[in-house]
Amino acid sequence: MSATGSEVSALFRGGDGEVSNVLLLAPALSESEDEVCVDLMTVRDIKHENVLSVTFTQTAEDRLELWQTHVGDDLPAQAGIVTIGEQTRSASTSRNSPSKTPGPITIDTVSDPADLTGLGISLTNYLSEWSQNSNQTVVCFHSLTPLLQYADLQRVFRFLHVLTGRIDSSDAIAHYHMDPGAHDEQTRNTLIQLFDATIELDADGNRSITHR
Numbered sequence: 208m209s210a211t212g213s214e215v216s217a218l219f220r221g222g223d224g225e226v227s228n229v230l231l232l233a234p235a236l237s238e239s240e241d242e243v244c245v246d247l248m249t250v251r252d253i254k255h256e257n258v259l260s261v262t263f264t265q266t267a268e269d270r271l272e273l274w275q276t277h278v279g280d281d282l283p284a285q286a287g288i289v290t291i292g293e294q295t296r297s298a299s300t301s302r303n304s305p306s307k308t309p310g311p312i313t314i315d316t317v318s319d320p321a322d323l324t325g326l327g328i329s330l331t332n333y334l335s336e337w338s339q340n341s342n343q344t345v346v347c348f349h350s351l352t353p354l355l356q357y358a359d360l361q362r363v364f365r366f367l368h369v370l371t372g373r374i375d376s377s378d379a380i381a382h383y384h385m386d387p388g389a390h391d392e393q394t395r396n397t398l399i400q401l402f403d404a405t406i407e408l409d410a411d412g413n414r415s416i417t418h419r
Contacts, residue, residue, distance in 0.1 A: 215243065215414065216250040218404055219380045226418075227375040229382040230402040232395075235264075235352065239412030240384065245277040247382040247406075248345050253278065257285040257337040257344040261330070263292060263353035267314050270349075284342045286312040289329050292320045320357040323366045330370065334377045346374065350384030351398065360394055367401050382406075 218224040229247065233240035248258055260270045267288045317325045330346075337344045355363055367383075374381045383402070387395060399405055405417045 215246045215406065215416070218416065219250050224404075226403040227380055228371040228402045229380075230399060230405045231382050231384050231408075232387045232405060233384065233408040234388060235350070235384075235386045237408070237412070239408050241273055241277065242412075243406060243408065243414060244347060244349070244382070244384070245273070248274075248347055249278060250345060250380065251343045253281055253283045255342050256283040257287075257333075257340070257342045258283040259287045259289070259330070259333050259337075259344065259346045261289045261291070261326075261346065261348045263320060263350065265349065266290060271312070282311055283345075284340070285337055287315070287333050288312065289315045289317060289326070289333075291317045291326065320353070323358060323362060327366065327370065331373065334373060334379060337379075338377050344377065344379035346379060346381035348381060348383040350386070352384070352386045352389045355390065355394070360397060364397060364401070367398065371401050 218226045218229065231240070231243060231247065233243065248260075249256070262270055267290055270288055315329045317329060319325065334344065351363070351367075358366070371381070385395075385398070387407070400419065403419055405419075407415050407417070409415070
C-alpha cells in the first residue's frame with residue numbers, strides 16, 4: 208500500500224501499530240530516502256524522544272545537517288550519533304558511555320567497520336541508559352549496505368538478530384536503511400525476515416509498506 212508520513216509513524220507501537228523494527232529499502236542518497244528517514248525518526252513529539260543515529264557512510268555533521276534541513280533547530284530530549292570507520296574519526300570523539308560526554312548531542316566512534324562487538328556495545332550503552340527515562344528511544348541505522356561489505360551475511364544476520372531483539376525488549380523503535388539494488392535476492396530475503404515491517408521506495412519516491 209502507498210503510505211504517507213503519518214501512516215509511516217503510525218506503524219510503531221505507541222501509535223496505531225505494534226512494530227519495533229522496520230527495514231527501509233531505498234536507493235542510496237535519494238531525497239525520498241532522507242524524507243522517510245526523518246519521518247521514521249520523528250514519530251512522536253521530538254521533545255519526548257531519544258534519537259540515536261548510526262552511520263557508516265556519513266559524518267556526524269552530515270547527520271546533523273539532515274536533521275536541521277528537515278526538522279529545524281528543535282532537538283530531541285537526548286541525541287546520540289555513532290560513526291563507524293576511519294573516515295569519521297576527525298569528526299568524532301570516542302568514549303564508552305553516553306553519560307560521559309556533556310551536552311545535548313553525544314558522539315561515539317567505532318573505528319573498525321568490521322567490529323560488530325564494539326558496535327553492539329556502543330548501541331547497548333545508549334539503550335540501557337536511555338531506558339531510565341520516559342522518552343521514546345528512536346534508532347536510525349544507516350545502513351546495512353556498507354555493513355555487508357565488512358562482514359559476511361551470517362555475521363550480519365546474527366548481529367541484527369540480537370540488535371532487533373534488544374530494540375524490542377527496550378521498548379525502543381528502529382529503522383534500518385538498505386539499498387536493495389546493491390544486494391542479491393537471497394541476501395534481501397534473509398534479512399527481511401528479521402524485521403516487523405518493510406518500507407520500500409519506488410523510483411518516484413512512493414512508499415509501500417509490507418508487514419511480516
